[in-house]
Amino acid sequence: xxxxxxxxxxxxxxxxxxxxxxxxxxxxxxxxxxxxxxxxxxxxxxxxxxxxxxxxxxxxxxxxxxxxxxxxxxxxxxxxxxxxxxxxxxxxxxxxxxxxxxxxxxxxxxxxxxxxxxxxxxxxxxxxxxxxxxxxxxxxxxxxxxxxxxxxxxxxxxxxxxxxxxxxxxxxxxxxxxxxxxxxxxxxxxxxxxxxxxxxxxxxxxxxxxxxxxxxxxxxxxxxxxxxxxxxxxxxxxxxxxxxxxxxxxxxxxxxx
Ligand code: PEP
Numbered sequence: 001x002x003x004x005x006x007x008x009x010x011x012x013x014x015x016x017x018x019x020x021x022x023x024x025x026x027x028x029x030x031x032x033x034x035x036x037x038x039x040x041x042x043x044x045x046x047x048x049x050x051x052x053x054x055x056x057x058x059x060x061x062x063x064x065x066x067x068x069x070x071x072x073x074x075x076x077x078x079x080x081x082x083x084x085x086x087x088x089x090x091x092x093x094x095x096x097x098x099x100x101x102x103x104x105x106x107x108x109x110x111x112x113x114x115x116x117x118x119x120x121x122x123x124x125x126x127x128x129x130x131x132x133x134x135x136x137x138x139x140x141x142x143x144x145x146x147x148x149x150x151x152x153x154x155x156x157x158x159x160x161x162x163x164x165x166x167x168x169x170x171x172x173x174x175x176x177x178x179x180x181x182x183x184x185x186x187x188x189x190x191x192x193x194x195x196x197x198x199x200x201x202x203x204x205x206x207x208x209x210x211x212x213x214x215x216x217x218x219x220x221x222x223x224x225x226x227x228x229x230x231x232x233x234x235x236x237x238x239x240x241x242x243x244x245x246x247x248x249x250x251x252x253x254x255x256x257x
Pocket of ligand 1: 179220
């Protein structure tokens with residue numbers, strides 16, 4: 001049995017400018033340090049807006065804060081005449097370890113198809129970024145095709161051409177649970193996360209299936225995190241709203257204590 005390091009990832013979305021980001025990261029660091037709850041039993045990832053990344057990188061570096069840094073999106077292209085786009089090359093240069101790809105808000109508001117998501121996964125891997133591949137169904141889709149079909153289909157396309165030894169993270173985020181307060185049950189999360197692990201194993205091999213972290217996302221709070229983490233195939237959480245509240249996010253990170 002492979003032990004997978006739990007990952008608690010905070011997706012800030014379009015919140016906190018670079019000055020607010022400094023204050024937030026410092027407060028979060030203090031909150032965890034004070035409680036002596038910064039150890040290597042859990043990885044903390046933060047995903048600020050692009051314009052905060054350089055500032056946050058400098059702060060993490062200067063104060064030796066052990067949070068992993070990630071971006072919320074990247075371009076399918078590496079450089080060139082693509083106005084407004086951000087290259088994975090720039091993100092790796094800023095010490096980003098991760099990049100979120102295919103968040104339901106990108107799929108819904110920016111028309112990202114499964115094929116665009118797959119191209120972004122390839123772009124991330126070209127630049128040694130770990131893609132956090134988001135999949136999940138709407139309520140309508142769940143009623144129509146069951147709990148797993150949509151996520152499985154999305155992940156299969158995203159993993160097209162991904163090498164067996166690639167380091168990836170999968171996030172199951174049912175659209176009906178994102179920002180709605182309507183959280184999935186731990187059993188519902190487990191059912192889909194287990195299925196997604198099977199997809200990783202089928203596509204990339206059994207080692208990748210064992211090694212790859214599968215997160216749950218959708219209205220995760222300090223009050224429900226432990227119930228998700230007890231599930232065998234849930235290896236962490238992608239947290240939106242609650243990642244913007246220092247004490248709440250710190251409490252989510254400390255779910256074991
Ligand atoms: C998200 O958008 O990734 C998310 C899970 O949001 P929330 O935690 O606010 O539901």
